[in-house]
Amino acid sequence: MEIQEFLNRYKQGERDFTDVDLSGAILTGINLQDINLTGANLTGANLSWSFFNRAQLANACLRQADLRHVTFTNANLSQAILSGVKLTKADLRFANLSNSDLNWAVLEQADLTSANLQDAKLDQSNLEQAKLVQTQLMRAELMEANLRRSQLINANLNAANLREAHLELADLRDASLIGTNLTEANLNGVCLRNADLSEADLHRVILTGADLSDACLNSADLSRANLAGSYLLKTSFRKAYLLRANLEDVLMLRADLSEANLRGSNLKRADLSGAYLTDTTLTETDLTDALLLESSLIRVNLDRSQMTGCCIYNWQLEDVDLSQIDCEYVFTQFNYSTKSPTDRYPIGRNLTPGELAQQYREENSYIKINFKELPNWEALIFAIAKMEQDFPNLKLTIKSFESVAGTYLLKLTCNRPVNSKNLRSRLAEIYNDMLQQLQVKRSKILSLLNIIQVKIEQPIPAEIPVTPTPKPAPLNEESLNLYREVVQQIEVIIMSQPPEKLIESIQRLLNFLNVKGISTEAIQKQVISQAIVRRAKQESTFQKQLLQWEKTAAPATRLSPVGAAIKSAIAIL
Structure with a gap:
């Protein structure tokens, strides 16, 4: 169709131009909103600066078209062929591009806010600095795509293919990447705060200097990934694979690494303060100079790991074998003002093989409980019995009781290493409960035990007199x-x-x-x-x-x- 004829018919109110052939047409700066170009041929056309608000372009062919600065707000471009098109700074807000072909397309600084790109093909496309806020990209193909400095806040990239994609300095806060393929992708300096990457494939991914605070990477594969210097505060890695990953200098404060596999990983100078590790595999890992302040390690496998220079201030271990680690010395305190570990152990020498394991067994085979007042021994004994009932494999024995600086210190020995902090807290709860129950049921308990309650009605004076002893009578x-x-x-x-x-x-x-x-x-x-x-x-x-x-x-x-x-x-x- 001739361009002039097409424009005249549009001006006269006609909107349906289904299957029209406008290949190579020059239609720059024209307002064609609400037009129906379903199945139209616009190959090589120049539509830059034009307006296609609410236009219907489903199945249209726009291959190699010039669409710079074009407006496609709320337009329907589903299954359209847009390979190689120039969409620099285009307005595609709320546009439907599902199943469209955008391979090799140039979308630099384009606005795709809330657009629908489900199942779209965007291999090797250029989306640098594009705005993809709340964009739907489920199952989209983005292999080797350029998404540098793009905004993908709250975007949905579930099951998308971003293999070898470039996402340096991109903003993916609150984004969903469940099951997404990011193998060998470059996410250097990316922001993934609170993002969901559960079951994502991040094999050999580059995440250096990235911010994944509060992100979820449960069951994700980060084998051989490079996360050096990244921020992983309160990040969840439950059941994640981090085999031979580079985690040098990472901040993993309060991270959850339960059941994660970090075999052979590099954790030099990593900060794992407050991290939670249960059934975690850390065999052959390098934890040299790592911070484990107040970390919880339960049933963690540390065989053949390097732990020289670790700061273990107030760490909590339970069922952890330290006999196979390689460690010359550790630090037992931390100076928060200088942010550096202190109190090297041992002083003036190195640890002998198995020495740290022996000390751990000795220190964690008992717990210390401080009482401000003399404890009620009846309540305490019942509390210990209740603890042993709750934990059948645990056996507690009173080791000593002494007065220390106006308080009372009770030491209990355990038949196996325990998490003394948690056990102490649990015993205190049970003890208080037993105190309350004894106030109500003590008489009944003593009666069941056939114990006669002793009642002394007369107060004892400060200067204790010796009561005259009556003539002894035969004891019945x-x-x-x-x-x-x-x-x-x-x-x-x-x-x-x-x-x-x-x-x-x-x-x-x-x-x-x-x-x-x-x-x-x-x-x-x-x-x-x-x-x-x-x-x-x-x-x-x-x-x-x-x-x-x-x-x-x-x-x-x-x-x-x-x-x-x-x-x-x-x-x-």
């Missing part, structure tokens, strides 16, 4: 049981309280037995001193407390029956 079965119960309670008191407090507690029990007509002579001469000696041999701190008590105790206290028993124990020691 009830008195014998009561005597045994008091002896047990005295031994618990001695094993848990400092000298200045246990005297008053024990004297109350002795007075109680005297009132009942039960002799306490054997307790005063043997039970008390033997229990004190036993505890003193176990705890050096308690020995020091005894010597301090002997120097500072009031005369009346030292001369009391319990005080005399303590002095007798000190003499034995």
Whole structure:
């Protein structure tokens, strides 16, 4: 059709030009909005600066056409042939380009905001600095495409093929790339904050200096990928493959690497502070000078990994074997003001093979619990029993109890290495729950255990008097049981309280037995001193407390029956 005829018919109101042949036509700067050019032949046509708002161009052929600065807002270009076209700075907002052929097309600085490019072919196309915000690119072919500095914020690239594509400095915040093929693509300096790359193929991808904070890469394949210097704050790599990946100098603070495979990866100087690693494979990895501050490593495989110079301040290990690592020294503290590790261990020498593993086993075979006040031993024992019930493979034993700087320190030994921080927190929760339950059910519990509750109604004065001992009476079965119960309670008191407090507690029990007509002579001469000696041999701190008590105790206290028993124990020691 002649160009003039075509334009005249359009001016007269005609809009349907289906299958028209306008190949090579020059139609620059013309307004052709709402036109129907379905199936039209526009090969080699010059349509630059023209307006095709809401135009119908489905199945049209625009191969090699000049479409610079053209406006295709809300136009339908589905299945159109646009290979090799020039669409520099074109306006394609909300346009439908699904299944279209845009191979080798030039779309520099084009605006494709909210456009539909599902299943489109864009191999080797030029989309540098293009705006693709919220664009639909599902299953699109973008092999070797140029997307440098393009805006793909919230774009949908699920299952798209971006093999060997160039995305340097592109903005892909909140983008969806589930199952996307990015093999050997260049994403240097790209922003992928909060993007979803689950199950994406990133084999040999370049992500140096990229920002993937809060991104999801679960089950993604990043084998041999280069992520040196990238930002991976709170990034999720659950079940991801990072075999022989380059992760030098990355920031992986609070990243989730559960079940990830990082075999042979380079993690030199990587910051894994607060990272969560459960069932993670780190065999043959290089963690030289890495930061593992407050990281959680549970069932992590570190065989043949390099860990010299790691900072392990407050890291949490559980079921981790350190016997096969290669490590000369570690740092145990971190200076946050200078942002550097401190306190080299060991000082002046290197670790011997297996030494760090041995220390770990010793340190993680027990937990320490601080109490501001004396613990309720009944609640504590029930709490330990509940812990062992919740964790059938765990066995806890009370190792020691001592007063330290106005607080009370309890040490529990474990039958295997544990995450002491988590276990301590869990035990504290159970202990508080047991305290509440005991307030309501203590009488019933003691009754079930056939234990008689001792009730002392008269208060004990500060200066503890010795209650006159009535003439001993033959012990019947009830008195014998009561005597045994008091002896047990005295031994618990001695094993848990400092000298200045246990005297008053024990004297109350002795007075109680005297009132009942039960002799306490054997307790005063043997039970008390033997229990004190036993505890003193176990705890050096308690020995020091005894010597301090002997120097500072009031005369009346030292001369009391319990005080005399303590002095007798000190003499034995």
